[in-house]
Amino acid sequence: MTDSLYALLESRFPNDRSKVLLETGDGGTVRYGEAEAMATKMARALSDLGVNKGDRVAVQVDKSSEALVLYLACLRAGFVFLPMNTAYRPDEVDYLVGNAKPAAIVCRPADEETVRGIAAKHGAPHVLTLGTDGSGSLVEAANAAPVDFPAVPCGGDDLAAMLYTSGTTGKPKGAMLTHRNLAANGLDLVETWHFSADDVLLHALPIFHAHGLFVAVHCVLLAGASMIWLPGFKREEVVRLLPRATAFMGVPTFYTRLLDGDDFNREVCAGMRLFTAGSAPLLAETHEAFQARTGHAILERYGMTETGMLTGNPYDAERRPGSVGFPFPQVEVRVTDDQDRPLGTDEIGGIQVRGPNIMKGYWKLPEKTAEEFTADGWFRTGDIGRIDDRGYLFIVGRAKDLVISGGYNVYPKEVESVIDELPGVVESAVIGVPHPDFGEGVVAVVVPEGDGAPDEDAVIAHCKEHLANYKTPKRVFFVPELPRNTMGKVQKAQLREEKATLFRA
Numbered sequence: 001m002t003d004s005l006y007a008l009l010e011s012r013f014p015n016d017r018s019k020v021l022l023e024t025g026d027g028g029t030v031r032y033g034e035a036e037a038m039a040t041k042m043a044r045a046l047s048d049l050g051v052n053k054g055d056r057v058a059v060q061v062d063k064s065s066e067a068l069v070l071y072l073a074c075l076r077a078g079f080v081f082l083p084m085n086t087a088y089r090p091d092e093v094d095y096l097v098g099n100a101k102p103a104a105i106v107c108r109p110a111d112e113e114t115v116r117g118i119a120a121k122h123g124a125p126h127v128l129t130l131g132t133d134g135s136g137s138l139v140e141a142a143n144a145a146p147v148d149f150p151a152v153p154c155g156g157d158d159l160a161a162m163l164y165t166s167g168t169t170g171k172p173k174g175a176m177l178t179h180r181n182l183a184a185n186g187l188d189l190v191e192t193w194h195f196s197a198d199d200v201l202l203h204a205l206p207i208f209h210a211h212g213l214f215v216a217v218h219c220v221l222l223a224g225a226s227m228i229w230l231p232g233f234k235r236e237e238v239v240r241l242l243p244r245a246t247a248f249m250g251v252p253t254f255y256t257r258l259l260d261g262d263d264f265n266r267e268v269c270a271g272m273r274l275f276t277a278g279s280a281p282l283l284a285e286t287h288e289a290f291q292a293r294t295g296h297a298i299l300e301r302y303g304m305t306e307t308g309m310l311t312g313n314p315y316d317a318e319r320r321p322g323s324v325g326f327p328f329p330q331v332e333v334r335v336t337d338d339q340d341r342p343l344g345t346d347e348i349g350g351i352q353v354r355g356p357n358i359m360k361g362y363w364k365l366p367e368k369t370a371e372e373f374t375a376d377g378w379f380r381t382g383d384i385g386r387i388d389d390r391g392y393l394f395i396v397g398r399a400k401d402l403v404i405s406g407g408y409n410v411y412p413k414e415v416e417s418v419i420d421e422l423p424g425v426v427e428s429a430v431i432g433v434p435h436p437d438f439g440e441g442v443v444a445v446v447v448p449e450g451d452g453a454p455d456e457d458a459v460i461a462h463c464k465e466h467l468a469n470y471k472t473p474k475r476v477f478f479v480p481e482l483p484r485n486t487m488g489k490v491q492k493a494q495l496r497e498e499k500a501t502l503f504r505a
């Protein structure tokens with residue numbers, strides 16, 4: 001008996017292994033049977049080097065079909081897959097390698113020399129390379145290995161993957177995800193979102209993050225479905241290939257970019273049954289514009305690296321713009337006060353979650369882990385929200401974004417919503433920056449649209465009309481666009497840094 005995620009996935013693979021698992025945008029294909037055989041050979045090659053069950057395999061490579069096969073190989077062998085953001089610079093890789101102590105590092109061929117230096121410094125025994133065209137020493141070693149490596153039995157509690165998160169608040173922490181965590185969440189999603197063997201998912205997300213790696217890939221594998229595998233999000237490619245797909249998963253910026261041209265329309269989406277969004281809040285107006293253009297209501301869901309997916313708008317009932325919907329079947333969600341006491345309908349507090357999907361803890365940080373869980377096993381997400389009388393969850397902000405001005409709590413999301421109502425405003429980001437009197441002063445950064453955009457005084461006047469004075473921005477700045485990372489998250493830390501000395505005498 002094994003609770004290995006690999007065993008579960010394999011049990012769901014189509015009987016006919018000649019079915020296409022993925023197709024690359026330029027017509028190349030990988031069949032289920034080929035992926036299985038190659039994963040076996042890669043597992044064998046890494047194992048022959050001395051990588052053992054429970055060892056971390058750190059990976060910083062561009063998206064390719066081989067990179068996906070490497071993930072499967074690690075699951076098969078019981079290695080802990082540790083994907084790294086492709087944008088990480090050597091210092092960041094150095095930190096992660098020093099912290100995670102991987103037995104092997106797989107990197108882009110061009111980074112080999114740098115990574116070898118990092119590996120030597122931290123005693124990581126093996127460095128292998130993987131290029132986007134299937135080149136590199138990892139594939140060479142796998143090609144030379146026999147198709148002979150029985151799947152390693154794993155317990156539900158054994159680690160399957162480790163993803164580093166929250167670089168925005170200090171040093172990144174490794175979220176330890178077990179076979180049970182990933183399996184439970186994957187099964188919830190496949191069922192809730194009605195994935196079947198007939199689905200074709202257009203995959204344009206990165207795979208170093210939970211969204212593209214777990215949410216998207218597990219839905220496909222657990223349903224025995226297929227995917228079109230793009231190296232990244234390119235608007236023209238997505239518009240070209242959508243007519244061949246049934247499902248698409250994106251971060252909000254994917255959707256605003258798709259809407260940015262008339263060639264994206266109902267016809268392109270005729271065969272689609274599901275669009276999902278997450279990783280960052282989807283603006284209600286994007287949701288509405290998308291529905292008007294395509295007839296599809298984007299299904300917004302909410303999750304975290306540490307927890308997998310937590311809630312989502314319903315598949316069969318109303319998908320409400322601005323809400324992140326209901327808990328997935330195996331997930332419990334509550335909103336609490338500072339003392340972990342559950343709050344009532346529409347009361348705003350910390351979002352806490354519980355279920356088989358919640359991580360085991362932060363790697364080598366037992367104290368930090370203990371802080372994030374209540375005594376009875378609820379995980380503190382750090383997000384702030386409310387649940388309405390129909391059970392829909394709304395995210396109001398993030399605890400780490402909270403601004404405390406003159407002793408009062410200001411939830412940036414509330415102020416942003418008021419500013420965003422103004423004609424001529426595309427979107428806004430509200431931050432707190434050091435202020436000599438108030439501790440923190442509220443500052444708004446606004447993206448204007450067209451000629452009718454309001455000026456600083458107009459934004460402040462509008463806020464004063466709808467919000468208490470302490471919530472009203474003291475200053476307003478205009479920028480052509482907000483700084484975002486690859487997952488579409490607004491980089492508030494960067495904005496705070498830019499404005500850090502604004503109120504200094």
Ligand SMILES: Nc1ncnc2c1ncn2[C@@H]1O[C@H](COP(=O)(O)OP(=O)(O)OP(=O)(O)O)[C@@H](O)[C@H]1O
Pocket residue numbers: 164165166167168169277278279280281282300301302303304305306324381382383395398489
């Ligand atoms: N649909 C959504 N609406 C609003 N916020 C969301 C949504 N989905 C995810 N989020 C936000 O993303 C957070 C989870 O993001 P993630 O685990 O990627 O790391 P992070 O905390 O943003 O930090 P880092 O990117 O530095 O790792 C959630 O806690 C929530 O704040």
